[in-house]
Amino acid sequence: MEMEKLGDGEDSLMLNGSVSESLNTDRVTLEDGYDAEEPCSQEQEGFLQHVSSQKTQFTDFEGKTSFGMSVFNLSNAIMGSGILGLAFAMSNTGVILFVILLISIALLSSYSIHLLLKCSGVVGIRAYEQLGQRAFGSVGKILAALIITIHNVGAMSSYLYIIKYELPLVIQAFLGLTEPTGDWYLNGNILIIIVSILIILPLALMKHLGYLGYTSGFSLSCMVFFLCAVIYKKTVISCPLNATHTEHHVYTNGNSTTEESCTPKLFTVNTQTAYAIPIIAFAFVCHPEVLPIYTELRRATKKRMQNVANVSIFAMFVMYLMTALFGYLTFYGEVDSEMLHTYNKVDPLDKLVLSVRLAVLVAVTLTVPVVLFPIRRAIQQLLCPGQDFRWWRHILIAVCLLITVNLLVIFIPNIKDIFGVIGSTSAPSLIFILPSIFYIRIVPKEKEPLFSRTKIQAALFATLGFVFMIMSLSFMIVDWVTTGRSNMGGH
Template identity: 65%
Template sequence: MELQKASNGHYDLSPDRSLENGFDALENLTDGDTFLPNKSNGKIETQFTDFEGKTSFGMSIFNLSNAIMGSGILGLAYAMANTGIIPFVILLVCIAILSAYSIHLLLKSAGVVGIRAYEQLGNRAFGPPGKILAACIITLHNIGAMSSYLFIVKIELPHVIHGLLEMPDNSDDWFVDGRYLIIIVSVLIILPLAFMKRLGYLGYTSGFSLSCMVFFLISVIYKKFVTECFVKHGNNKTVFNESIYNSTSDTCEAKMITINSETAFTIPIMAFAFVCHPEVLPIYTELRNPSKKRMQNVANISILAMFVMYLLTAIFGYLTFYGTVDSELLKMYSRNDTLMLCVRLAVLIAVTLTVPVVLFPIRRAVLQLLFPDKPFHWARHISIAVCLLFLVNLLVIFVPNIRDIFGFIGATSAPSLIFILPGIFYIYIVPEEQEPLKSRPKILAIAFVTLGFIFMIMSITFIIIEWVTGKKTSGAH
């Protein structure tokens, strides 16, 4: 007997298939009416019915690319300086491939059970504890990301205003106070975008955000060809040194391979450069004509585009300043440079427009935890956005340095979202009848989870070493 959904929402049983298959289909619907199993050419295909996606393929690429693009791009030249060009390129290629594979595991798990919510995958794999764990990890990670973006606004926007208005740096006017500026930016720009009903609507702002980062990349490339070799001095300023530039010193030479005390610290920065996994399933939900192949293509194109941007930024940033490059690339350029002033403004616009994209998965996680069976309601939608943005603003304004706190959270949440949870979901959700535990895909997934735990332990160890020794590392996503 075949289980079919009639127009009135009830299920009819038709004698096409066995009663056993009908019960199997009914069991698959226990997580909420999320999909209908259809039999096509002898193979069951999952059809999602939880949401009718309307976002185009191109807009989905913009949104996912914007989710991938983080503030960590400013530290990639520093990472290259501490690994060398060859190891950096190898690591970046490996991380991009691993990230695409991780998204493949997520999409495969979602396709098996017809669920396109990270939290519901956790619920299917481990019950309510898995759902709560996934929601908490997504919330903590994305709050950390939002805080890092608003910290950039708080620190850099006053400098941009000083430069545009040609004001002295010691000016204490309210409109150059970072605390007031993040409130203004949050209320006038971020909050209206966060009120959007669907993530797909942010495709236009994501496209503009990416264009700002392309402008940043073009400027970094241009500066490579007009900037002489610089040497950092004790006063933390960079000045041209003709004798060193013309000498046999290796200060201004590119290193193919570099190993120093900072090398190990830069690996986690690169490992988390492609973190976008909380946004993958929400974007999948809103994709027009959704299929695993179509969404995987969205992910692959987005990852490839960001890989090219990351690589070019790192290479040209490194070849401009070599071993003296700072952990935040923009600090290396003069604040009196009109072009770089515009670049700073473009980066600020880019990170500001990324905040609403990062907020959507948090709101979805809160809704999955607190209101799992409730239909969409504007009051809940708006109030959750206001509360989240209010909380993040409080953290950025009143906590002088939350970098260590969220660094520790990031060291645990990022490996979980990239490696551990997608792999474990895949292992538990894909039935053994389809792929036995000793099959090649399952073995690869187990190795992937193991790699995630290694990254987590390594990242936490680096943070503890930094706390103990007082060393500084550059920020990540």
């Protein structure tokens, strides 16, 4: 296999030629400029591979996804249903504290991706599960695969829950119906099955994640439309809210008549403030998708992929900030944890709001296939590492995953708390803990001693992840005990 420098210094090495897979151990020259023993068992979708004495031809493509399409895919992976709860988070932290938290989490997420890419460059691996194996053996591989699977199944389920409950209401409103009729096309369980079969499954059967760049771009455009509508609604909805009414509904609240309720707060601390931090933190979870997108990036180098990540995080930071700010300045303390519900209280038949809800539905629907790819990759790493690509296996895993998620959404009506626990454990693991401990274990002591500045930073980063995890779980337990319900939001 021929190696070719791409000009980005020691962080810019790419392997060209035929892509091969092997379970053998080879001596290879790595991105960071030294040799290491490297197990070459890789997943099929274009990971960096190395020549071994027993080639196993898996696929013969090298990364062909453009920089822009990669940005679309990663941005779509970052953009989750949590954007609907950011205005609620701002109302419970205040504008300045929210901005500080948002900037901090965005920077921490970028640093986390830097650690992942650094580990990938050191050992020539672009699979999260294989990084786990390199760091801690089979236990690390299984742990990484399970965390990715659990987190992304939870994310897929949250998106399908939005479809289940919002799509019937949108159809009902567009048909001009004031009450549900019981017809099949207003049954959320039937609708998620139809959407899964007709839209999600065909996209999930794409061979390579890069092909979803176009649908990711369209999904993001739907969220831009949502942002534009939020900004516009700020100009037409008066404060207090009981000053805005239609013949259909008057939304009143005893506290809305005071001048204080229409004044933005810069710093706020209340019983709901604790939930704001996890909501903001989990809004930037995209780490299971980083390495698959890196795999398919054209002219892939660590520097180029870091630029993809930075552009994506910055774009989502701007969208998050604008959505939260204008949503909060519209409703102030009256904003719901799901912002679209607040607009619905003002005027349930507002055509613009209905269009926005439809756009959000399209966005979350097109995000599901992007989230499914890392789960399939993790399952294949566990069950059939190093095997040739097979369409039947590619299709079977996607079908089984969609059936499982649909059954969860249909038969477990109160799954919010379960996913809250999953999100409180898997998200900090993916953002903070795993990238840090992988970095400490994988980067050789000869290159960076254990007590070097970078490894100490990584250790502190992992500690922060444990703090987030313990804090999130503690707040949820206290909330369950005191109120019997959970207000946890997330990605």
